[in-house]
Each structure stands twice: as C-alpha cells, then as structure tokens.
Amino acid sequence: MPHAAAATPQLLRRVNAQAVLRHIRGAEVATGTELMALTGLTRASVIAVCEDLIGRGWIVELEPPGTNSEGPRKGRPARRFAFNREAGFVLGLDIGAATTTAAVADLRGTVVGRSSESFRAADIPAQERIGVIDRACRRALEAAGTDPSMVLAVGAGIAAPVDRDGNVLVTQRFWSLFDVGLRSALKELHGWTVLLENDANLAALGERWRGSGAGVDDLVVLLAGERLGAGVMESGRLLHGRGGAAGEMGYLDMVEGVGSSDGIAALARQWSAAGGGPSDGGAASAPRVFEDAAAGDPAALAILSRISERMARVIASIASLINPEQVVISGAVADSAGTLLPEITALLPRFTATPPRVTASPLGDAVVTVGAVRHALDYVEANAMELTLPARG
Amino acid sequence: MPHAAAATPQLLRRVNAQAVLRHIRGAEVATGTELMALTGLTRASVIAVCEDLIGRGWIVELEPPGTNSEGPRKGRPARRFAFNREAGFVLGLDIGAATTTAAVADLRGTVVGRSSESFRAADIPAQERIGVIDRACRRALEAAGTDPSMVLAVGAGIAAPVDRDGNVLVTQRFWSLFDVGLRSALKELHGWTVLLENDANLAALGERWRGSGAGVDDLVVLLAGERLGAGVMESGRLLHGRGGAAGEMGYLDMVEGVGSSDGIAALARQWSAAGGGPSDGGAASAPRVFEDAAAGDPAALAILSRISERMARVIASIASLINPEQVVISGAVADSAGTLLPEITALLPRFTATPPRVTASPLGDAVVTVGAVRHALDYVEANAMELTLPARG
DNA sequence: GGTATTTTAGATACAAGCTAAATATATTGC
DNA sequence: GCAATATATTTAGCTTGTATCTAAAATACC
Structure with a gap:
C-alpha cells in the first residue's frame, strides 16, 4: 500500500x-x-x-x-x-580513470579546499581505489580547515551511466562493483551519504549554477574532450532515462558527417597526425592544433573547420530531439573551443530548425567538481529540515 | 518578488x-x-x-x-x-489538418461521447475552422447526454510544437494564430479552459494511460504514420524543451540508413510505387503492402524488411540519447506495425547499447483523443480543490 | 433469543501552526 | 523631551490535525 x-x-x-x-x-x-x-x-x-x-x-x-x-x-x-554557511560542508568528487579530485565547499557553495590524488595504475583493486579517493577527501578537508564530521553530503561524478537513484547500470561491470563499495566504505568510515552521478550530468548542474548556462532551464552540456557525453536538463531537471544512460551518444556512429562519438581533443589529435603533424615536425596534439590555428596555419585551420562542422551536426541532432535553449561546450577543451563558436553557430541553421545558443564553458576542468558540489548542496537543501547538523567543534 | x-x-x-x-x-x-x-x-x-x-x-x-x-x-x-464520476466531464480533441475529433469522457476517463467533423478545405479561415471544432464538441457532448456547462477542461492536440505553457511556437505562423483564436473563442463561448499540446505528446500520455506503455515512466511514443514525430516521457513527465519542439525528428535527415523523417505509411507507399506497385497492377498503398506481405509476396516482404531496419535505426538513435524503457509505435499504422516488431527488436542491439522494449499501440487512431482526455483529466485532478463543480442540472 | 464480540461512528480534549490585532520597544528627527 | 516610525512581542482565535473514550450496529455463539 x-x-x-x-x-x-x-x-x-x-x-x-x-x-x-x-x-x-x-x-x-x-x-x-x-x-x-x-x-x-x-x-x-x-x-x-x-x-x-x-x-x-x-x-x-x-x-x-x-x-x-x-x-x-x-x-x-x-x-x-x-x-550559517559554515554549519557544515559538502564534498564534490570528480572520480576519473587516472585521478580523483575532491573539492570542499561551505553551504553557500564557496570552495574552501581542494585536493587531487592519482591512482597508481588503471587496474588497481577497488579497495585501493577507494583508499585513494578517501585520501583526496581527507586532504581537501584538511586544506579547508575542517574535518570529516562536518560533511553533510558527498556528490561524486563518474564516467558511466548512473540512474536517478544513484545506482550504476549493472551491465557496467567495473563501475557497478566499485559503486557499492565506495558508498558503503565512505558510509562506514565517516558516516557520509554519497550521491553518485554521471560526470556529464554533474557538468550540466555545474554550468547551470556557476557556468555558462546560469539560470537556463533547458540546457545541454557537452563534455567534449576525448569522448562526447551529454548532460541534459529539461525544465530544470536532469534527464536520466531508464538506466541512467540518457545523454549517451552512441548514435553518433550513424550520423552522417560525424561517424563516432570522439571528442574535440581526440579529433584534433587524430586529424593532425593523419596530416603529418605540425609543419615543424612536432608531435600531434590538440593544444598544438589550436595554437597553430591561432597563428594562421592553414592545415590547423582546416582541422578546426572540420571539427566545427562536426560539432554543429552533433549539436543539431540534440537540438532537434531535445530542443534546449542553450548548449554548452564543456570539459578540458572548453577554453580553446571558444574559437569554434562563431563557425558552429553559423552552421547550425543548416542542420536544425531549432538552433540553440552555443557557448563555451568558463569552468575548465573543474566543471565536474563544481557540479558535484551543487548536487550535494541540492540534497542538503532539500533535506535541511530532516538533517541534524553536527555540533560545532 | x-x-x-x-x-x-x-x-x-x-x-x-x-x-x-x-x-x-x-x-x-x-x-x-x-x-x-x-x-x-x-x-x-x-x-x-x-x-x-x-x-x-x-x-x-x-x-x-x-x-x-x-x-x-x-x-x-x-x-x-x-x-462522483459524473460530477463533470472533460473534452479531448484531436485537431488534424483535415478533420477534428472530439471525445467526451467522465471524470474516470470513460469515453461517453464522440464526434468527428471534417473541414471544408485545408485553407479555410481560422474562424471557420474554430466553428467546425466547436460543432464537433457540441455533437460529442450531445451524444454523451450532457452539455457545455459540465465541461471542466479541454485537452487539444495539434501537429505542431507546443511549449509547456500551451503556447505554439511563434515561428509556426499558421498554428500560432489559430492557437490564440481557439482558446479565446472556446473561453468566450463556453467558459472552457483549453489545454493545447503537441499531438505526439498526447499520444505518449494516451499510451501510458491506456495503451501499450501502461505505467512506464520512461516512455517514447512514435507517431509513425505519414511523418515521424515523438512524444517523450522521462520520469513520468512530458518533455517539451525550450519551445515545445522536443521530439521533433528533423535530425533523421542526417542519420545513415534513414535520411528523412518519413513515417511507415509514407515509406511503404513510396517504395511500393518505386518497385512498380503491387504485382496485380493495383495502386501502391501502405495497407496493400502489409496485405501482400502477409500473403507472402516477396517484394512486399522486402519493403517491410527495409522499413524495419529503418525503424530500428530511428529507435536506436532515440534510445541512445534518451534511454527510454519502452518505445511504442503508435498512430494509424500501429495495427499493421505489429508485424515489424520481431525484426526491429532483433536489429536494435546492432545500433544501440541500450535497446528499449518495442511495442505496437492498441489504440489505433484514437491515441491522440485518449491522450487529450488524459491531459484534461490531469489538469482537473491537479486543480480539484480549486475548481468549483457545476451544479447538477 | 439474549449476550459477547467485532467493527465502525461520533464526541471530547488537546497540540501545532498560522493569522490578526493590540501593545510595547527602540531609534530618528525636530 | 516628544512625535513619528519601524519593528518586536503578546494575546486571542481559527484551522487542521492527533489521541482517546464512548456509542452504535452488525454478526456469532451459547
């Protein structure tokens, strides 16, 4: 009943x-x-x-x-x-494959401590991985001058589908094992409530809060570095879909002029290498392509042009099905991506009847932690009258 | 403030x-x-x-x-x-280009009256169009043995983007003029509150209520007859996007193996005609293709096969970005579409990592009115304590 | 057929939370 | 010092709940 x-x-x-x-x-x-x-x-x-x-x-x-x-x-x-912004704190975690970053924020969301820890290797056991994450949290708290007992909630982003209840898709073997372990470990160690989310979804929360999409209710944020992933907000709410896989971009394999879900950095590197690399014989890399293009190098400019059209097609496909007001290009490449905006914006009407505003994120690679902090704060704010605050030490 | x-x-x-x-x-x-x-x-x-x-x-x-x-x-x-299911009634309208259908339902949603009226021509003035719609409503109410004063809300579906406030996109010249006229006319004539929605969105409400997607929270309904359109529900809520254009499928032009947003009936007709029509020289038509295929005709079977793959690609692209639990093929072709389901289901995993369940609608071409009734009932139920019921005559 | 049992109805007392109106308090300006 | 002003505090009363007790209406049993 x-x-x-x-x-x-x-x-x-x-x-x-x-x-x-x-x-x-x-x-x-x-x-x-x-x-x-x-x-x-x-x-x-x-x-x-x-x-x-x-x-x-x-x-x-x-x-x-x-x-x-x-x-x-x-x-x-x-x-x-x-x-009382210091009645407690929240933690925002960006748990990547190689590194975990923890940010401590007060209840107004001001970041007061931060720490990054790298994993010894990609295939370390879950237990060790959790240990590293815990160390990042402790160090960030120390930097903030507070302690674990003051943490009211933890937002954590991973690069895998997470459903609305914070569970990882069972088919994602690696993450789903890790998921349960992380939550119970941090619960046992410190009594923390961990809110797991997909990293692109947290990026969307971050952009809408303190980034380029401030206050926009229908917002799509593209994590666009190595592999494209989207965080979709409609009417101010994150979309998850049945198993948390909303915003996955596997369909791009089928889209003409796109063909894969490779991100901007990956494409720049690939295409530069395919063209023989930079003219001075240096190694092909995304930053190098943007540098060369800024200096007027025609090969680099051509690559950025191809990337722009590709992004325009990606954004258009989303614009058609989701109809956001704005699309934010986010992630580590966001700074450079600003260059592409005019061309993308100009191309969009060719591919969709409802072109959104396209912007680049000002948050750099901190988007996910910012979003994770917001996610934790959302939880704290929604449950304020049910939570009991720690006594001030 | x-x-x-x-x-x-x-x-x-x-x-x-x-x-x-x-x-x-x-x-x-x-x-x-x-x-x-x-x-x-x-x-x-x-x-x-x-x-x-x-x-x-x-x-x-x-x-x-x-x-x-x-x-x-x-x-x-x-x-x-x-x-008290007869404390009042709601109207559900399906306003098409050629015809308007009105359904009267009691407060439990049982349809107790129905009427269809055709427009004299496609380009009649808005005023006349509204008159025809009003006549459909009156006749349906008469058939139900009740009168306009008993109507608590009117749900109405049109084939154009409608935003969450019930406004038609301003760029849609024809419908946007019509929209305002319809609402104010029915308000003035009868005091009715008209809730406008996109027809595919109403189809989604209909399927989730009394159709194939009963109780499914993450549901996509494809109106698949002449032109593909999607109604998307996520977490039990309809998606609109900024201007109500969510679920539009213009991006299909860019999808390999699809190339247009033509619906099942349109494709069957086109491809049958391109192949010279039915073997007995009859006219090419969608029902004929399905008939011939059922009789074992190889050409017709080949067409259905092509349609199945195409639908699989369409559904896969949606599955990737939205991750619904289920996709319902709906609209006038739904009855015939059942044949395609096994092949579509078998093909899906080739195109997406998160294949949804695919079903055909049992509601036929009544989906939109059923959904319109549900939409009106949702309004009535949400505002029950604010509405004053008409005194029983 | 009377009596116990069971289930629901109705009445009384009281607590939480809000409004409204009257009264009290602290500050500024003349 | 006194009026004017803005805020604080107190008191009474309303709505809506809960909790508890008693009454009523049916069946079941002896």
Whole structure:
C-alpha cells in the first residue's frame, strides 16, 4: 500500500522553514520584515521559524547593526538573521580513470579546499581505489580547515551511466562493483551519504549554477574532450532515462558527417597526425592544433573547420530531439573551443530548425567538481529540515 | 518578488483531500477505515475530508450496503464513499489538418461521447475552422447526454510544437494564430479552459494511460504514420524543451540508413510505387503492402524488411540519447506495425547499447483523443480543490 | 433469543501552526 | 523631551490535525 504520509500541522513548519531558509540563503542578511514580504507569512510566524532555524543551526542572529548600515534609518532596529554557511560542508568528487579530485565547499557553495590524488595504475583493486579517493577527501578537508564530521553530503561524478537513484547500470561491470563499495566504505568510515552521478550530468548542474548556462532551464552540456557525453536538463531537471544512460551518444556512429562519438581533443589529435603533424615536425596534439590555428596555419585551420562542422551536426541532432535553449561546450577543451563558436553557430541553421545558443564553458576542468558540489548542496537543501547538523567543534 | 504563497493550515486540508480523492478515484467504493490505512490519517480527519469532498461535489456517500456485499461481515457497517464520476466531464480533441475529433469522457476517463467533423478545405479561415471544432464538441457532448456547462477542461492536440505553457511556437505562423483564436473563442463561448499540446505528446500520455506503455515512466511514443514525430516521457513527465519542439525528428535527415523523417505509411507507399506497385497492377498503398506481405509476396516482404531496419535505426538513435524503457509505435499504422516488431527488436542491439522494449499501440487512431482526455483529466485532478463543480442540472 | 464480540461512528480534549490585532520597544528627527 | 516610525512581542482565535473514550450496529455463539 502506498502509505502516503499524512499531512500534519508539522508539514506547514517544514514548508515555511524551507521557504525562509531559501531566502536567507540567497541574501547576505535578512530582517523579519523582508522575510514577511518574501514569504507572505506574518511576523509571528517568521520569527517562530527563524528561532526554529537558529535552534537547528542553519542560521544565526547577528548583533545589532552599526550606524553605518544601509536600510531604513528610522524606527526600531530590525533583528538581523544570516545564513550559517559554515554549519557544515559538502564534498564534490570528480572520480576519473587516472585521478580523483575532491573539492570542499561551505553551504553557500564557496570552495574552501581542494585536493587531487592519482591512482597508481588503471587496474588497481577497488579497495585501493577507494583508499585513494578517501585520501583526496581527507586532504581537501584538511586544506579547508575542517574535518570529516562536518560533511553533510558527498556528490561524486563518474564516467558511466548512473540512474536517478544513484545506482550504476549493472551491465557496467567495473563501475557497478566499485559503486557499492565506495558508498558503503565512505558510509562506514565517516558516516557520509554519497550521491553518485554521471560526470556529464554533474557538468550540466555545474554550468547551470556557476557556468555558462546560469539560470537556463533547458540546457545541454557537452563534455567534449576525448569522448562526447551529454548532460541534459529539461525544465530544470536532469534527464536520466531508464538506466541512467540518457545523454549517451552512441548514435553518433550513424550520423552522417560525424561517424563516432570522439571528442574535440581526440579529433584534433587524430586529424593532425593523419596530416603529418605540425609543419615543424612536432608531435600531434590538440593544444598544438589550436595554437597553430591561432597563428594562421592553414592545415590547423582546416582541422578546426572540420571539427566545427562536426560539432554543429552533433549539436543539431540534440537540438532537434531535445530542443534546449542553450548548449554548452564543456570539459578540458572548453577554453580553446571558444574559437569554434562563431563557425558552429553559423552552421547550425543548416542542420536544425531549432538552433540553440552555443557557448563555451568558463569552468575548465573543474566543471565536474563544481557540479558535484551543487548536487550535494541540492540534497542538503532539500533535506535541511530532516538533517541534524553536527555540533560545532 | 517571488511571493511564494505562505503555507497556511488550509494547505493541509488541500493536500489531504487530494490524497483521499486520489484513493477514492482509484477504487470502486471506499470506507473510512480503508482511507485511514491508505492515507495514514485518523478517522476524524478522514471523515472531515470526506464531508468536505461531498460538499464540493467530488464524491458521494452511498446507501448502506445490502447483505450481499463483500468485505468484513461483522461489526457496524461502514459509511461508503464513491467517486462522483459524473460530477463533470472533460473534452479531448484531436485537431488534424483535415478533420477534428472530439471525445467526451467522465471524470474516470470513460469515453461517453464522440464526434468527428471534417473541414471544408485545408485553407479555410481560422474562424471557420474554430466553428467546425466547436460543432464537433457540441455533437460529442450531445451524444454523451450532457452539455457545455459540465465541461471542466479541454485537452487539444495539434501537429505542431507546443511549449509547456500551451503556447505554439511563434515561428509556426499558421498554428500560432489559430492557437490564440481557439482558446479565446472556446473561453468566450463556453467558459472552457483549453489545454493545447503537441499531438505526439498526447499520444505518449494516451499510451501510458491506456495503451501499450501502461505505467512506464520512461516512455517514447512514435507517431509513425505519414511523418515521424515523438512524444517523450522521462520520469513520468512530458518533455517539451525550450519551445515545445522536443521530439521533433528533423535530425533523421542526417542519420545513415534513414535520411528523412518519413513515417511507415509514407515509406511503404513510396517504395511500393518505386518497385512498380503491387504485382496485380493495383495502386501502391501502405495497407496493400502489409496485405501482400502477409500473403507472402516477396517484394512486399522486402519493403517491410527495409522499413524495419529503418525503424530500428530511428529507435536506436532515440534510445541512445534518451534511454527510454519502452518505445511504442503508435498512430494509424500501429495495427499493421505489429508485424515489424520481431525484426526491429532483433536489429536494435546492432545500433544501440541500450535497446528499449518495442511495442505496437492498441489504440489505433484514437491515441491522440485518449491522450487529450488524459491531459484534461490531469489538469482537473491537479486543480480539484480549486475548481468549483457545476451544479447538477 | 439474549449476550459477547467485532467493527465502525461520533464526541471530547488537546497540540501545532498560522493569522490578526493590540501593545510595547527602540531609534530618528525636530 | 516628544512625535513619528519601524519593528518586536503578546494575546486571542481559527484551522487542521492527533489521541482517546464512548456509542452504535452488525454478526456469532451459547
């Protein structure tokens, strides 16, 4: 039986506290009167909610303001509430094949610690891999001047399909074994709740939060370095599909003028090598192609042109089926990809009736950790009234 | 300022009434004790909610049961509540280029009246078109033995992109003019609220409700007759994209082995004609191809084989990017399309790593009206506590 | 056929949360 | 110092819940 929890009067407090907390989180400081206007509650309720939130540790009451403060200068001074951004922290992990990066952020999402650890080899046992990840977390926390007990949630990105419940597709043998191990290990070691997600999906969260797609509800983010992967947001929600494989781009094998899901860096390297490499005989590499093109080298320019058309076709296929407002090219190549934007944008209408705005990410290779932090914060914010904050040490 | 409505005690009643109503709607009759178990509320609250719902007209209390009734035979007889399925009606419209079909359904979704009207010509003025649509509605209501005042909402499907707010893409000149006219005309004439949607999206709602995709949350429905169009549901929600163009299949022009967004019927006709038509010299047509293939005609079988591979590629491209659990082939050709399923299913793994289940719709060309009814009912159910029911005539 | 058992109904007491209105307090400006 | 102003606090009352107790209406048993 779907025993839908009955709505008791306590639900009202939960809802209103969420609303008040959301507003306080968004502002530097907030007064009762402001909160009344923003939430529609009466003063009595606002104050009661604030007292409640103070008791739970989410907000703090500030000292009476100095005379230099802004706002209405007349009348009795208002009580001032502020979000307690250091009531806890979240961890954002980018778990790659070779390296894991951990970022520690406070509850406003400001990154206050960061650490990267590399794996000894690609095929180390899961247990050792988890150890390395744990070390990255500890070092990042140390750098932030805090400790594991202050962590409220952990967002983690991996390069595999993850369904909406955070489970890895069972067919993905390697990751699915690893997945369970990681979650239970971090739960046991520190009591952390780990939220697993696909890395491209986290990139989408990151771009929408602090990147190029700020505030865009229908957004596609392409992780475009070695292998293309898409994080798709529709109406502000991440798309997962049945097994978390939404945004996979295997179909590109069938698309004319594309033919594979190779990313921008991979293509630049391949095509440069196929053409004999740079004119001075140096090794073919993606950065080199972009450099040469910037210097006016015709071979390099031709390669970028081919890449642009290819990307235009990729983006057009997504634009047709998903109809996003904007597509962000993200990942390690994002900086260089800016060069391609004018050509891609110009080509798009040839391939789709609904061309999106195309931009390059400003977040570089930090997108995934930024998105992982956002993912963890989303969880914390959604469950604020259910979580108990750690006592300040 | 986002003046988020404060949560007042009345919200609780709204929430609980919704829950109770949902359960009563799902059951033939419900007793207080059942509702207590299903909602988690106490008897006092359940009874209060039921009295409330009776007052608003959504449910009725039945007479004490005869001795032949099922359930516990001992103890004081329970008060019995039932959903008032005739408290109002909804209209589901399928507005095509040549014809409009209107279906009237009661609040349980049982179709109780139906009527089709054809347009005099394809290029008649909007005003006349609206008149024909209105006539279809009136006749369907008459057939149902009810009248316009009993209509709580109207779902309407058209073959153009419609965004989540029910607005037609401004670039779609014809439909966008028509859109505004239709809504305001039906509002003025009868006071109806018209919910416009893309026809493939409504097909998806229809299939998930009463068709082949019952209960599937990640579902794609292909309207596959003349021109391919997809209705995409992810996590139980319809995808629209920025301008409502999600599910458009223009990208198929670029897909190898596909090359256009022609539907099954169009292809069967074209390819049959290109091969000289049926062996007895008859006219090339889709039904004929399926007939001949059933009779063992090699040319017809070859055509169906080509169509199967093509559909497999189409479905694979969707499967890759969206990862649905199931894809339903729907529309007028759905009956015949059943033949193609084994071959499509067998081919799918060649084109995608995440092949969905593929089925044919049992709803025939009624899918869109069924989906339109569901769309209207969704609106009515979501707004039950805000709507006032018409007084019974 | 009366009595116990069972199941549901209805009534009473009370708690949580919100609104509304009256009263109190702290600050500025004259 | 006093009026004006903005905010804080208190008090009473409403809505909606829960919890608990008693009453009613049916069956089952002896």
